[in-house]
Amino acid sequence: MFIENSSWTAQMHQSMPYTCYLGILAGTLNNQFTLKLPYREMLVGNVMLPAIHGGVISGFLESCILVHTQQALSLEKIPQPIDFSLDYLRAGRPLDCYAQALIKRQGRRVSSVEVKAWQDDAQKEIAIGRASLLMPEM
Numbered sequence: 001m002f003i004e005n006s007s008w009t010a011q012m013h014q015s016m017p018y019t020c021y022l023g024i025l026a027g028t029l030n031n032q033f034t035l036k037l038p039y040r041e042m043l044v045g046n047v048m049l050p051a052i053h054g055g056v057i058s059g060f061l062e063s064c065i066l067v068h069t070q071q072a073l074s075l076e077k078i079p080q081p082i083d084f085s086l087d088y089l090r091a092g093r094p095l096d097c098y099a100q101a102l103i104k105r106q107g108r109r110v111s112s113v114e115v116k117a118w119q120d121d122a123q124k125e126i127a128i129g130r131a132s133l134l135m136p137e138m
Contacts, residue, residue, distance in 0.1 A: 002029045002036050002098065012067050015078055019063050022056060026067060029098060033071055035064045037097040044094065052092030057117065061086060061099055061129040065113045068101035069133060079111065079133035086129040095119040097126065109135055 008026035012019050022043070025036045037043070037060045045053025066078050101115040115129045 002034060003027050004036070008067075008071065012063070015070075016063060016066070018059060019067075022059065024060060024063060026071075029100070032100055033068050035060065035067065035099045037099070039094050039096050041094075046091075049091055050094050052094070052097065054088060057088070057092050057097070057127050058086050058129075060097060061115045061117055061127060062131065064099035064117075065101045065115050065129065065131045065133070068115075069103060069111060069113055072103060073106070073135075075136055077136035079135050082110065082132040082134050084129060084131040086127055088127050090124065090126045092126050093119060098122070107135070111135055 004027040044050045099117040105112040
């Protein structure tokens with residue numbers, strides 16, 4: 001069960017206004033930092049399926065990478081993306097989406113992070129992504 005942390009959500013919305021526009025929530029799921037993208041009709045890109053717009057999914061995953069890294073490393077500033085790649089695996093159906101990130105390698109200047117997104121079954125990912133991040137000066 002997803003448990004929202006309102007202070008994490010507020011901090012995320014303040015530092016990344018796009019997350020507020022999309023309605024992304026920050027919290028925990030199975031004791032892991034997780035972002036939730038509640039389904040809303042405005043997120044649909046293909047009304048024939050219907051499917052969530054690929055740009056929304058991309059922004060959701062990139063936000064998860066940035067916020068997760070900031071939270072996990074207790075950074076004051078959000079890291080800056082150097083590169084970001086995304087693989088779409090399934091259509092995003094009209095359901096809530098969840099995303100979790102994992103720091104694969106942490107360096108003083110650059111970190112490598114992976115992210116996965118799913119809807120009703122965590123084993124059936126709708127997208128996975130990878131990013132290299134420039135870490136803020138401490």
